[in-house]
Amino acid sequence: MTFKQKLAKATSISAGKLPSSYQIVGDVLLIKLPKLKPQQKQKIGQVILQLLPYVRTVCEIKEVSGELREPTVSTIAGNGTATVHKENDVLYKIDVSKVMFSKGNLSERKRLLGKIKDGETIIDMFAGIGYFSLPIAKFTKAKEIISIEKNPTAYNFLTDNIALNKITNIIAIQGDCKIAARSFPAKANRILMGYFPGTEEFLGAALWMAKPGCIIHFHNIYPEKDLWKKPMSQIDEICSAFKKKYHIILRKKVKSFSPKKWHVVIDFSGMSLLTSR
Numbered sequence: 476m477t478f479k480q481k482l483a484k485a486t487s488i489s490a491g492k493l494p495s496s497y498q499i500v501g502d503v504l505l506i507k508l509p510k511l512k513p514q515q516k517q518k519i520g521q522v523i524l525q526l527l528p529y530v531r532t533v534c535e536i537k538e539v540s541g542e543l544r545e546p547t548v549s550t551i552a553g554n555g556t557a558t559v560h561k562e563n564d565v566l567y568k569i570d571v572s573k574v575m576f577s578k579g580n581l582s583e584r585k586r587l588l589g590k591i592k593d594g595e596t597i598i599d600m601f602a603g604i605g606y607f608s609l610p611i612a613k614f615t616k617a618k619e620i621i622s623i624e625k626n627p628t629a630y631n632f633l634t635d636n637i638a639l640n641k642i643t644n645i646i647a648i649q650g651d652c653k654i655a656a657r658s659f660p661a662k663a664n665r666i667l668m669g670y671f672p673g674t675e676e677f678l679g680a681a682l683w684m685a686k687p688g689c690i691i692h693f694h695n696i697y698p699e700k701d702l703w704k705k706p707m708s709q710i711d712e713i714c715s716a717f718k719k720k721y722h723i724i725l726r727k728k729v730k731s732f733s734p735k736k737w738h739v740v741i742d743f744s745g746m747s748l749l750t751s752r
C-alpha cells in the first residue's frame with residue numbers, strides 16, 4: 476500500500492484529495508494540502524505522526540514567496556519547527572517556518588563538488604543557510620568561500636551552520652549581493668548564482684567579481700519556449716555591454732518548476748570588468 480493509500484484509509488479522506496509526496500527536513504515533515512477542513516488537516520497530521528515515528532512535527536506548506544524566499548507554514552500536528560537536517564554529512568540548522576530548505580537542488584550540490592579545484596576562491600551570491608557553501612567548505616580544498624545572504628534570518632542560520640560544521644574558510648556577509656559585490660572586484664575563480672527568478676539582474680555584479688577564467692553558475696527559470704534563446708541572449712547582452720569575452724561551458728535543465736517552466740543552470744566562463752583596464 477502506498478503512503479497516500481495508507482493516509483486515505485486512516486483518515487477516510489479520498490486518495491484523490493491527498494498529495495502523494497512530502498518533504499522531510501530534519502524531523503519536520505512538510506506537506507502541501509488541498510482545501511480541507513482544519514479538523515481534516517489535523518487528522519492527516521496525526522496519522523502521519525503514527526505512520527512515520529521519526530517525524531516530530533507535521534506542517535502544511537502553502538508557498539515560498541518574495542525576494543527573501545520566505546515560506547508560509549502552519550503546524551498541523553506535533554510541535555516545533557526548528558530542527559537540524561543532515562544531508563551528505565553536512566548539518567543544516569533551520570526553522571522551516573522562517574526559512575525555506577531547497578532540497579530540490581541536491582543533484583546540483585553534488586555536481587558542483589566535483590568541479591571545484593584546490594585553492595579556488597568562490598563567491599556564493601545567494602547563500603541562504605549554506606546549501607552550496609557548507610558542502611563545498613567541507614568536501615573540497617577551496618581556499619575560501621564568500622557567502623552573501625540578504626535575509627537576516629537565513630544569515631543567522633548560515634553563521635550557526637558554519638560553527639555547527641566546524642568550518643573555518645567561509646566568510647559570511649549579510650546584505651544585498653549587488654552592494655557586497657563592490658568590495659570584491661576581480662576576486663572569484665567561481666561564482667554561484669543560486670537564485671531565481673530574475674537572476675539576470677545580478678549578472679553585472681557577478682562579472683564585476685569574476686577573475687579572468689572565472690566560472691559562473693547561472694541559475695534561472697524560463698518557460699520551455701524560451702529555451703535556450705532567452706538565457707543565451709541575456710548572458711550575451713550583459714557580457715557585450717561590459718565588453719567581456721565569455722564562453723558557454725554547459726547548459727542544463729535542473730528540474731521542472733511548474734508546467735512548461737524549467738529551472739535551468741548555465742555554466743559560463745567570464746571575466747572581470749577590471750581586467751580590461
Ligand SMILES: C[S@@+](CC[C@H](N)C(=O)[O-])C[C@H]1O[C@@H](n2cnc3c(N)ncnc32)[C@H](O)[C@@H]1O
Nearest residue numbers: 542543577580601603606624625626651652669
Ligand atoms: C532560494 S535560496 C537559494 C539558496 C541556494 N543558493 C540554492 O540555490 O539552493 C535564495 C536565497 O537568496 C537570498 N537573496 C535574495 N536576494 C538576494 C540578494 N539581492 N542578495 C543576497 N541574497 C539574496 C534569499 O534570501 C534566499 O535565502
